[in-house]
Amino acid sequence: MNITDVKVLIKTMIQKKCPVTPMLWGRHGLGKSSAIRQVGDELGYRLLDIRLAQKEAIDITGMLFTFEDKKLGMSVTSAHPPQWFADALKNGKVILFLDEFNMARREVTNATFELVLDRKLNNVPLPDDVFIVCAGNPEDERYDGVTPMSESLIDRLMHIKVTPDVDGWLKWAEKEEINPSLVSFIRATPEALYHNNKLDEKFPVTIKHSERSIARCSEVLKLQLDTELQYECFCGILGAEVATLFVKTIEKENMPVTVKEVYAMKPETKERLKRYRENMRQDLISITVANFIDHANKNPVEATKHLDNVVEFINTLAEESATVVISGTRTIPEWASRFLKDKNIKAKLDTIHEVVKDVKATKKNS
Secondary structure, three states: OOOHHHHHHHHHHHHOOOOOOOOEEOOOOOOOHHHHHHHHHHOOOOEEEEEHOOHHHHHOOOEEEEEOOOOOOOEEEEOOOOHHHHHHHHOEEEEEEOOOOOOOOOHOOOHOEEEEEEEEEEEEEEEOOOOEEEEEEEOOOOOOOOOOOOHHHOOOOOEOOOOOOEEEEEEEHHHHOOOOOHHHHHHHHHHOOOOHHHHHHOOOOOOOOOHHHHHHHHHHHHHOOOOOHHHHHHHHHHHHHHHHHHHHHHHHOOOOOHHHHHHHHHHHHHHHHHHHHOOOOOHHHHHHHHHHHHHHHHHHHOOOOOOOHHHHHHHHOHHHHHHHHHOOOOOOHHHHHHHHHHHHHHHHHHHHHHHHHHHHHHHOOO
């Protein structure tokens, strides 16, 4: 994901108060921190930049102290919140940027667990207008002092691989009034902006999906991102293989049921039609109904071979759609009589009849 797309993603996540914590991976000089700062400026959010490589665990969890708990009748421990956490609690509208994440010592990254997953510290929740972003460098020979992340920590984050963005840099350079000769040079020779390194082709971490990460995808779906951005987010939560399977499922869920599927009427087709009804996807149902009526009337002999499944199809539909199917296929021999023998279809027709009668009576009285 290039820097321009990263900004779009982070901005959308902040605006929709998405609780998922993104982890930006990329070599130095890509503009990760600058991009986050720019998003903050655009949205009126302050940036609290915390370099974890320079911190101790106590800088994250706060200083312990003891006090007498009168209700419990004993001395207990608690923790003073660190300054940055108190600032975020009191003032809000903050992007909490945990940079150099995987260059911190293991006890420091462990101290962030509650923060990045539950948006809490010592069981004190962050306000909705505080957004957390993590960033780190690839775990390879170019960077000293990198601490491999545990599977449990990897599973708590949405991993985004940041790639060079020449167009984004050119726009930034013009805005920042970088010398025009340099801007012209990069525009003419874009490969000069970044040194190509084969190490950057590898995804920075190995992702092993879990029940927790599957559930986290629900928050990404709420963002309503474009297809490519959404797919990269799923890859960063589930891994590429599972994300690809999931995206194919989503694509199918946004397609109308085909005539062939109606004739087969498998259990999964019935479930899809029920979901479309529950999710108010009348647009998809209407397409299926129209295509089915057209095909049945043009191919009545073939359609009649599947009449039992057609009855199942009609029973899965709401009353209005079922009536449209029955009305649209009324010229096919024996279909109408077969429909009327089914008590569920007859009940749907009776419901429509009562509604029409009530509407006519209301109009007459008015």
